[in-house]
Amino acid sequence: MSRTAVRAASQRTAVIAQHMMSTNASPSQEEEATVKFESNSSLRTYILNRPSKLNALDEPMLSALRPKIEEWSASDLCGTIVGRGVGRAFCIGGDVASVVENASDPAKVPQAVDYFKREFELDYILAALKKPYVVILDGMTMGGGVGLAANAPFRIATENTVFSMPETKIGYCPDVGGSYFLSRLDGEIGTYLALTSDSLRGRAVFEHGFATHFIPSRRIPVLLERLAELNEPLPSLVDRTIEEFSSEREQNEPPAPFIGTKRVALDHAFRHNTVEEIIANLEAFTHSNDTEVAKWAGNTLEMLHLRSPTSLKVALRAIRLGAKMTLLEVLEMELKIATAFCRGASPDFITGVQAVLFLKTSGRPEWSPSTIKGVSPEIVSRFFEADSPFLKDVPSLSLPADLTSGTLSNPTKYALPTEEEIGSVVLGSHATGGGLGVRIDELLGRFAELRPGKMGVKEKVMEVVQRKCEVTDNRDGNRVWLKWIH
Secondary structure: OOHHHHHHHHHHHHHHHHHHHHHOOOHHHHHOOOEEEEEEOOEEEEEEOOHHHOOOEOHHHHHHHHHHHHHHHHOOOOOEEEEEEOOOEEEOOEOHHHHHHHHOOHHHHHHHHHHHHHHHHHHHHHHOOOOOEEEEEOOEEEOHHHHHHOOOOEEEEOOOOEEEOOHHHHOOOOOOOHHHHHHHOOOOHHHHHHHHOOEEEOHHHHHOOOOOEEOOHHHHHHHHHHHHOOOOOOHHHHHHHHHOOOOOOOOOOOOOOOOHHHHHHHHHHOOOOOHHHHHHHHHHHOOOOOHHHHHHHHHHHHHHHHOOHHHHHHHHHHHHHHOOOOHHHHHHHHHHHHHHHHOOOOOHHHHHHHHHHHOOOOOOOOOOOOOOOOOOHHHHHOOOOOOOHHHOOOOOOOOOHHHHOOOOOOOOOOOOOOHHHHHHHHHOOOOOOOOOOOEHHHHHHHHHHHOOOOOOHHHHHHHHHHHHEEEEOOOOOOOOEEEEOO
């Protein structure tokens, strides 16, 4: 065997051993550094290593991550940056228990606010990386963990992925840029996820647009090895390399949860700008003749009832505002919201964290106000308006100047096509050209060209067409032409 082959075999063994260690981590490993950093050729990897806390981000982890990420970003020796987690999670979220402990003490409120400031700064720095950035979502990815990954150009889901923004469960509001990326998911699924705190699992994280690729967990070690072998990791090459390890849907895999008539109902109910209107639509859907829609509407109402009424109204306003903002503007808005929560604009954040994380009570926490009707416009304004007493002297995000002036990577470039992109081809307004009048085979052919070799494209296009198109004869008696009806 040649030296090159021996070296490759040794690297392969090391990578596989590392992956096995990460998926079978023991509590004793908690004594190690809570963030580990690895270099393999041009590949740089940060590994969240706090498995007994499901890699929840605490202040020491934030302090370790930012300087290393900035160092890698500026290094000519760094080609690709990878984010991973040890154990059952990539990252379960921010260490809100410590935040609430500080927020409960008037003297320590600035420390609670500073945590959010530093977390949001790291999220923006990761979004602004000029290197290919790959995040392995092999496990629970929630809240602050979503923030580390949301704007990466390559976000890999596995069968173990559980995606959630669970903030309304604890009387808080989706942050870490949630008002930006959730508002840009297809239709109103981002609004739904923001308000309900519902989760997506496995392949659904990919099919509903958060992940850019789906790869079985067992293939991750070999993928990491291949990424390390890329001497000039251009983003297109990284994409093709990841795509080689993708897999098609197995026959026994359940379909994505929000398709067909249920998805139509979801987009209809959550299109509104008030929580009251959303709830009214859901109540109407509980009487639907479609039993699947009626059951979904009932379950969704139950979820919303358990959530903080104040959080629901603040989250909805934030996501509507975020749809028209830049990522930096969103993070600045969300820092104001976080500051207001820490300064007592609502008691629900402390109530929710104590009930869910400390007391582990079942049922509905004692929210105040306890009803949607009780959350007045004045209460909501505390989190947004410039003259709010809770927003006086909010700190500003401190970011490298070269990052705030540059162009961010496009987090949808290597994902499945969005509904908006599919619609633009049908309507003839796509940036690459095209005219009115397209058949389904032409539409599929077009996206095969736009996303060459990408698994799941045909299925995504067909699902969208079934919901949002009708077939028309275009006056020639041949019913083959697609018409966008929404």
